[in-house]
Amino acid sequence: MENDSAIRELVSACVGQTGAPVTALRKIMATHGHITDEHVGIVADVFNLSRADVRGIVSFYSDFSTTPRGRKHIRICQAEACQAVGCRGLTREVSAALGLGLGETSEDLAVSLEGVYCLGLCASGPSAMVNERIIAHATREDLLQ
């Protein structure tokens, strides 16, 4: 596999840290944009976990993705408090402007759109994130600029 030794080195550098498998997976996300089956196998091997254990971690945290995300990754909260202040309409507008549904990435990997369920800004919705930036009272313009 391409970069197998580089990934193994990246993952091995996390051994001994608190929450090491999660930290290793975060590093893989940061460097590769998504987590492949090969990455899962390396993390399982380095931390003496089963592949199912690692897949469980990957599927539990919404920060992890097994499919490539766009360089600009837009997440819009879809939970109840944000629904009450218009997240569904905002999602429809952004989705139409991008030509992407929730969970989709543009072919050129420029942008991806995802629904999330609570970003901890329930009193300031609709809430969203663009890459690592959290946005309160998000508007179409905030997300598409």
Ligand code: FES
């Ligand atoms: S419900 Fe949207 S941030 Fe909590």
